[in-house]
Amino acid sequence: MALVVQKYGGSSVASADHMKRVAERIVAAKKNGDDVVVVVSAMGDSTDELLDLASQITDDPPGRELDMLLTAGERISMALLAIAISTHGYEARSFTGSQAGVITTGSHGKARIIDVTPGRLRSALDDGSIVIVAGFQGVSQDTKDITTLGRGGSDTTAVAVAAALDADVCEIYTDVDGVFTADPRIVPNARRLDTITYEEMLELAASGAKVLMLRCVEYARRYGIPVHVRSSYSQLPGTIVAGSMEDLPVEQAIITGVAHDRSEGKITVYGVPDRPGEAAQIFRVLADAEINIDMIVQNVSAEASKLADISFTLPVSDGPTALAALEKVKHTVGYSDVRFDQHIGKVSLVGAGMRSHPGVSARFFGALADAGVNLELISTSEIRISVVCRDTDVDVAVRAVHDAFELGSDEVEAVVYGGTGR
Amino acid sequence: MALVVQKYGGSSVASADHMKRVAERIVAAKKNGDDVVVVVSAMGDSTDELLDLASQITDDPPGRELDMLLTAGERISMALLAIAISTHGYEARSFTGSQAGVITTGSHGKARIIDVTPGRLRSALDDGSIVIVAGFQGVSQDTKDITTLGRGGSDTTAVAVAAALDADVCEIYTDVDGVFTADPRIVPNARRLDTITYEEMLELAASGAKVLMLRCVEYARRYGIPVHVRSSYSQLPGTIVAGSMEDLPVEQAIITGVAHDRSEGKITVYGVPDRPGEAAQIFRVLADAEINIDMIVQNVSAEASKLADISFTLPVSDGPTALAALEKVKHTVGYSDVRFDQHIGKVSLVGAGMRSHPGVSARFFGALADAGVNLELISTSEIRISVVCRDTDVDVAVRAVHDAFELGSDEVEAVVYGGTGR
Structure with missing residues (x-):
């Protein structure tokens, strides 16, 4: 008998009929002899409807009250799901984040899980109940106020609950059949991966792959919880995220996949005096404004002028805040101009095998050059190469790289069901 | 500086615009120098929409999960109300029933408040915050599960919170301008009462007046909390429920008002053997089925037959359960037949002064006789006379009694705004 945590996103529970279908899947796992804990998001668009009421x-709106408002969404979906399960003759008990012992920081709207104290969940499991937990929410350690975790929060709830209960697996049910070598909407013959290591999944998530959020994968890696990404619309095998790349067999494929990201923008600061500390001053003020910088490049200055240009990428939504912060230090830093470019895209190649295989970079840049893609920024990690290009070049670049590394399948594997959870 | 508890029903917070208007009224009280605690119901029809989803x-549905579902309603309204207050530059903090320390029995859907431990509310008030509390909900003492209080629950929450905080007054904002001598929809010149004692209000509530629920008035009397019934749509003075009839001045009006109730039905059990214990057996089985009996009458049996007929009234909704319970004891009791009449109405005259004024009954029955109303059952208390008649005769009976005791005003005082809260 295993302990299984299942997580269903908002599109999987968008209506009463969806609830009934999900309930059947949960009951099937219970009938299979497993203990089942379900983490559920708010129904379909209900979070947007609540946000609309507030607007x-x-x-x-004050963060504390917005979180109080939004957490009504999971409350509704978890109670309805428990009701749907009850029609099969099984008892299900739903628990809010607070009741489930999900302790977080006090940062409303983007709280982080500090700990999970699952006493009530354990008791309910011991009583033979199926347990339903509200995703995306918790209670702050200091003030006991209700918090929300921010984007992808329900996945993180699921992994954190799985870790606290020492679950055998955390199944993330979503609207795709697993993790693919590229976004199937761009690359029709993208191949589903049977398994992927935590490190590779982290790099893919950080590079824009939306199937799992970065924080959720970090949590899973830290506690060694296998994450099984599956479709809630099919019985296909999905993808297992588990294991370290240190343990990979030598015959492992060099490259895991290609990710892309259109959610970033690029800020370039022109004419920065090329003296020690000027760049530090710029990034200090951005850090103080809680801007998450991704890639950074500094153009070497012309010897004569002693001026440099500094470019960096950041979430497009942080652009206005960053510009305001930079404006404040314009005179102390003494830069000449700043520009915000919202029309960039990022394309990344990820693979544990690239550590030990020379020539990956050459083939990557060669493929992009052959496809006529102009590169604006480049950054690398041990198992990733990322480039920034025009957003209109992203699709071409992804296909070119995917082809160059022969990542595709002979047939179309992916079904895209549409919809997103949180 | 006073501590004021204000309660707003669902119709008062039915939309974002309603919320803004209520927020202005709350902020006005705060500006007036008072500490303010607000108890709020779910928005408009939102409870029905949640029930519809469950259906x-x-x-x-299991009671525990239905309560979890329904309590999302107040969560949404209280958060939005706090957000609306924040736009005026005042801090408002919302609390669920559980957070507010509303401890109840574990009877889902009809829990009773056992105690209120308002530590978090007190802290928030000490910080200068306006406090918002979800009405209608609490947390069970034994299982820590979320509960709801049943009909009129938000009024009871308000009075219980007022008692726990030792508030100076509990203001119940509703869709009428106060307590009237009769329902203004039936008696257009019904007069608003400036004050009414707890005992009279209890009798009116028990007799079908919907402005306050019985349990709320009981709670207010027990803890001596003045209840101020006011319209959320006007600035009219409303009605103060306070004081004991023992303290009434002698010149107090004899009669307080006329109440009516169309929500009851009548069951008659025919041919009950006229032996000791037979009636007891009937009412034992009804009590075991948790049926609330209101009025009872037993027809004296004809000497020869030694058989009696027993009639009693009960909520119409309890009729089927009562009939099923009676069917089970048909053979042991040995009655001949049972009939359920759903077309009755109850008309009641309430007044503390009737204790010391003879002739009230005579004038009451005279007025009904003159109006041609046929009486089916009669019951009395120290300060109330009630009769059961055909439901089609209720309006005529109410007007006749109201006129006979000259309860009306010279002009039309009441504005009926429509809508009901919970």
């Missing part, structure tokens, strides 16, 4: 009152 | 899954 009818003000554009600037 | 799309099953007609028989």
